[in-house]
Amino acid sequence: MIWKAEGKGEEDIGVHFFERRNRATLGANAFDRPQKLTTVLPLSPFSYDGKILKIVWLVRVRLFLDSGREFIADEPFLLSLDESPCRFPMEAQE
Amino acid sequence: MQRSFRWLIEGTWFRGSNRRWWAGVTEAFFATTMLLTGTVLFSTFVTLAIIRSDIAGAPQASGLYVAVQLSIATALVLIGLSWIARLIWHVGVSAERRGAIAVRAGELEILNELRKRREDLPTIPRDRLLPQAGRKLAFRIIPWPRNVWGLVSSAVFSMIAVALLSILVLICVKSYFDQLSIIKQLGKLSEQIAPAEISQIPKHPWLAGALLLVFVPAAAWSIYHFFRQLIKLAGVGPTSIELSEYPLRPGGKFELFLSQTGRSRLQLLDVDLICEENVTYNQGTDIRTESAIIFQQRLSRHRGLTLSSGKPFETELQFELPESAMHSFKSTNNRVQWKIIVIAKAKNWPRLKRTFQVLVFPKSRDSKSPTDPVAGGT
Numbered sequence: 179m180i181w182k183a184e185g186k187g188e189e190d191i192g193v194h195f196f197e198r199r200n201r202a203t204l205g206a207n208a209f210d211r212p213q214k215l216t217t218v219l220p221l222s223p224f225s226y227d228g229k230i231l232k233i234v235w236l237v238r239v240r241l242f243l244d245s246g247r248e249f250i251a252d253e254p255f256l257l258s259l260d261e262s263p264c265r266f267p268m269e270a271q272e
Numbered sequence: 273m274q275r276s277f278r279w280l281i282e283g284t285w286f287r288g289s290n291r292r293w294w295a296g297v298t299e300a301f302f303a304t305t306m307l308l309t310g311t312v313l314f315s316t317f318v319t320l321a322i323i324r325s326d327i328a329g330a331p332q333a334s335g336l337y338v339a340v341q342l343s344i345a346t347a348l349v350l351i352g353l354s355w356i357a358r359l360i361w362h363v364g365v366s367a368e369r370r371g372a373i374a375v376r377a378g379e380l381e382i383l384n385e386l387r388k389r390r391e392d393l394p395t396i397p398r399d400r401l402l403p404q405a406g407r408k409l410a411f412r413i414i415p416w417p418r419n420v421w422g423l424v425s426s427a428v429f430s431m432i433a434v435a436l437l438s439i440l441v442l443i444c445v446k447s448y449f450d451q452l453s454i455i456k457q458l459g460k461l462s463e464q465i466a467p468a469e470i471s472q473i474p475k476h477p478w479l480a481g482a483l484l485l486v487f488v489p490a491a492a493w494s495i496y497h498f499f500r501q502l503i504k505l506a507g508v509g510p511t512s513i514e515l516s517e518y519p520l521r522p523g524g525k526f527e528l529f530l531s532q533t534g535r536s537r538l539q540l541l542d543v544d545l546i547c548e549e550n551v552t553y554n555q556g557t558d559i560r561t562e563s564a565i566i567f568q569q570r571l572s573r574h575r576g577l578t579l580s581s582g583k584p585f586e587t588e589l590q591f592e593l594p595e596s597a598m599h600s601f602k603s604t605n606n607r608v609q610w611k612i613i614v615i616a617k618a619k620n621w622p623r624l625k626r627t628f629q630v631l632v633f634p635k636s637r638d639s640k641s642p643t644d645p646v647a648g649g650t
Contacts, residue, residue: 183601183603183605183606186553186562186605187550187551187552187562187605187606188551188552188553188554188605189552189605190604190605190606191361192394192395192603195614195616206571206578207549220393220394221393221634221636222393222395222396222599222601222633223395223396223601223634224598224599224634226598226601226608228549228564228566229549229564229566230549230551230562230564231549231606231608233601235468245638259634259635259636260595261594262596263429264522264596264597264598264599265596268574
């Protein structure tokens with residue numbers, strides 16, 4: 179589970195949660211049922227949609243096949259107390 | 273005749289804020305002159321002592337004489353430095369604060385609590401300088417960069433530049449007189465000049481002269497820059513910002529206490545709250561940084577303020593952070609920074625901008641969350 183800071187600047191990545199499951203852990207019918215992972219989400223950084231900077235959270239699954247090939251799948255999600263990311267522009271108070 | 277005479281004594285040039293301006297400028301001028309004169313004398317005396325010791329047969333000054341010279345020069349430097357420090361202290365610190373410089377034990381506890389909570393939020397930047405206990409409100413935010421660092425760095429730079437300039441001038445003058453001496457000797461019959469004397473002819477006297485051409489404008493600029501920094505601090509002294517809660521949080525309401533010291537008349541004093549994105553990226557072999565202001569709010573504006581030594585301008589105001597505000601964030605190449613910026617404009621003084629970086633924690637629903645700000649009593 180990672181967050182990415184991207185935009186005009188160089189991309190930064192932070193890894194919040196990492197787990198490796200090998201053949202023994204996955205079992206023979208690994209793709210027949212969903213795999214669960216559990217973690218406590220951190221208090222920061224929140225998802226953010228700014229002017230030259232965005233912060234996105236995603237779950238990344240990387241599959242390593244016996245043939246040596248790799249597959250990557252990203253599923254973004256929102257980390258926020260509201261139903262939307264912190265957003266630009268923010269309205270100034272009077 | 274009487275009217276013009278009266279104007280000379282009581283004219284507008286020496287009234288009100290102009291008098292304060294002249295007082296500040298004069299004091300800064302004398303302090304700077306003393307400091308730089310001491311630097312010039314010190315480097316001159318040392319260089320002369322070295323030159324005399326290199327010349328065989330030259331009359332050597334007694335150790336006591338050299339010690340007296342160096343003592344005088346050092347005394348001038350120390351007097352200049354202490355005068356500048358006193359100038360800044362008396363302009364920048366109110367009488368109450370001078371008597372209240374102490375950290376109470378309870379406030380240390382608040383600061384330790386802040387440090388602990390920050391450990392749970394790794395992407396929240398750390399304060400470059402932790403806030404201190406305030407006089408009126410709980411937290412006093414320290415400006416960054418520090419007001420005094422600009423003055424200290426320009427003082428050191430100008431002292432080094434002036435010292436090097438003095439040494440180069442001495443070398444050039446010595447080379448010039450050596451050249452004159454050699455020319456006079458060459459006017460005699462050539463067989464009367466010993467080979468050893470010929471070998472003492474300065475080979476490249478123009479090198480010191482060329483370096484002089486570079487150092488004169490550098491030294492002049494450094495003196496001007498240092499004097500300007502001193503004028504800034506003497507005229508518009510340090511700014512103090514205190515907050516009722518720290519760190520801030522989105523949607524929260526906060527009190528702010530501003531104290532502005534100085535010895536001038538301010539045409540304008542603005543306090544702004546700003547949120548800025550800073551990103552760094554590579555462009556070829558260059559590393560570039562770009563900033564974008566994404567939120568800006570004028571917290572207060574005051575016009576026509578009179579500042580005097582020991583009586584700062586003080587005001588309290590309230591402000592609120594937007595609910596959707598992004599918290600402070602820092603990663604290797606990307607940042608979200610919140611700042612309180614104080615801009616002061618005074619007639620005949622350089623425009624001043626003071627920056628106070630503040631932390632905004634993520635908001636939380638849980639009242640026991642570590643993102644809740646630390647509220648302190650006064």
